[in-house]
Amino acid sequence: MSQNQSAAWQNFFRLLVTAASNTDLYSPQHPQVSRLVGKARELIGSLMGSDTRINIMLIDQNIILGKSPLPATLHTIRFVDTLKTRGIEHLSLRGEINQAELLQLILLLAKRQQPPQSPQNSTNLRFGSIDMSRTGQGEGATRVSQPSTESALLHCERDRLEEICSGASKNRPLSVTGLKEIVIHFLQALDQELDPLLAIFPLHKQDQYSFTHSTNVCLLTLAHARRLGLKGSLLHDIGIAALLHDIGKLFLPVDIINKPGKPNDEEWQMIRLHPVRGAEYLVGTAGVPQLAVVTAYEHHMKYDLTGYPTVKKNWQQHLCSHMTTIADIFDALRTKRSYREAMNASKVRKMLSELAGQELHPELCSSFLQMIDEVTIPPSVAQTP
Numbered sequence: 082m083s084q085n086q087s088a089a090w091q092n093f094f095r096l097l098v099t100a101a102s103n104t105d106l107y108s109p110q111h112p113q114v115s116r117l118v119g120k121a122r123e124l125i126g127s128l129m130g131s132d133t134r135i136n137i138m139l140i141d142q143n144i145i146l147g148k149s150p151l152p153a154t155l156h157t158i159r160f161v162d163t164l165k166t167r168g169i170e171h172l173s174l175r176g177e178i179n180q181a182e183l184l185q186l187i188l189l190l191a192k193r194q195q196p197p198q199s200p201q202n203s204t205n206l207r208f209g210s211i212d213m214s215r216t217g218q219g220e221g222a223t224r225v226s227q228p229s230t231e232s233a234l235l236h237c238e239r240d241r242l243e244e245i246c247s248g249a250s251k252n253r254p255l256s257v258t259g260l261k262e263i264v265i266h267f268l269q270a271l272d273q274e275l276d277p278l279l280a281i282f283p284l285h286k287q288d289q290y291s292f293t294h295s296t297n298v299c300l301l302t303l304a305h306a307r308r309l310g311l312k313g314s315l316l317h318d319i320g321i322a323a324l325l326h327d328i329g330k331l332f333l334p335v336d337i338i339n340k341p342g343k344p345n346d347e348e349w350q351m352i353r354l355h356p357v358r359g360a361e362y363l364v365g366t367a368g369v370p371q372l373a374v375v376t377a378y379e380h381h382m383k384y385d386l387t388g389y390p391t392v393k394k395n396w397q398q399h400l401c402s403h404m405t406t407i408a409d410i411f412d413a414l415r416t417k418r419s420y421r422e423a424m425n426a427s428k429v430r431k432m433l434s435e436l437a438g439q440e441l442h443p444e445l446c447s448s449f450l451q452m453i454d455e456v457t458i459p460p461s462v463a464q465t466p
């Protein structure tokens with residue numbers, strides 16, 4: 082972000098906070114408030130430019146715009162502190178913010194509104210909280226409630242994936258450019274030594290399970306692929322393939338996906354169709370790498386081909402499918418579902434090593450588990466003979 086942009090954003094937050102102070106002092110209808118709202122609207126219009134979406138995360142006392150932190154000022158600190166007291170940790174601006182939407186934001190910032198305002202999503206303005214609860218890494222691990230940039234990044238990309246995929250179920254083409262951007266962001270974060278396990282620790286919310294799961298599987302598979310030395314377009318295609326592995330689930334009835342409990346036999350038959358449905362959808366979508374079609378089709382086949390869909394005995398699964406399957410199972414077991422608790426890392430580790438050579442590719446499973454050990458065991462402990 083340039084210095085000018087940074088100054089303009091600071092000015093935007095100053096206008097909002099000042100308008101909130103004037104709302105407290107006079108009323109939301111006061112001309113001074115209207116003047117400030119008008120100025121803020123003009124400014125945000127130019128700041129958005131051609132962007133259709135800007136994510137604002139509130140981490141500690143800082144504002145993170147996209148991936149850039151904004152220098153803290155008295156106004157930005159007040160903006161963050163006040164919204165956090167309303168349970169807001171994430172805002173998404175989607176398109177041209179109108180007067181009423183800006184006023185709603187200002188009322189949330191005003192301290193003397195009675196009763197206190199609660200955030201309401203509108204067309205161009207969405208509010209969210211970042212669920213920072215983390216499950217432990219081992220038996221004795223503690224829950225951490227501190228925000229982290231890792232989980233904020235994942236949260237942000239999950240929202241983006243959800244938006245991209247919302248078109249898929251309505252027979253609109255997928256935005257392959259948007260998917261590529263998610264993969265690029267993950268690779269940049271991994272380059273900056275993001276710990277993939279820390280990033281995937283936030284607990285899944287049931288309704289967002291598929292999107293959180295898909296971004297988790299993507300991040301884990303990318304970290305694994307990089308570790309194996311894969312690079313360039315193959316690495317990017319692997320990221321997109323992992324991200325889209327479960328896209329076929331979008332075509333399942335929502336009540337099956339969100340069912341609180343285990344699926345019955347009939348539902349299970351439908352769920353088993355999602356690899357084929359996903360591959361069929363992706364093969365007809367322009368710009369999607371061939372690898373994504375293959376991975377969507379193969380990700381439940383298992384190493385010994387005992388999974389689904391059923392294929393000939395000599396079927397050769399792609400490396401990417403094997404890697405996605407491993408990350409898929411790891412993430413699924415680490416996640417709390419309505420019918421079972423989340424397993425801790427050591428239990429999941431044990432289970433994966435038992436599956437290696439049967440359901441999971443032995444060498445790839447071993448390199449995945451090595452990666453997990455390296456990021457979960459402190460080096461001093463890992464080096465102990």
Ligand SMILES: [Fe+2]
Nearest residue numbers: 326327380381
């Ligand atoms: Fe799946």
Ligand SMILES: [Fe+2]
Nearest residue numbers: 294326327409
């Ligand atoms: Fe999956």
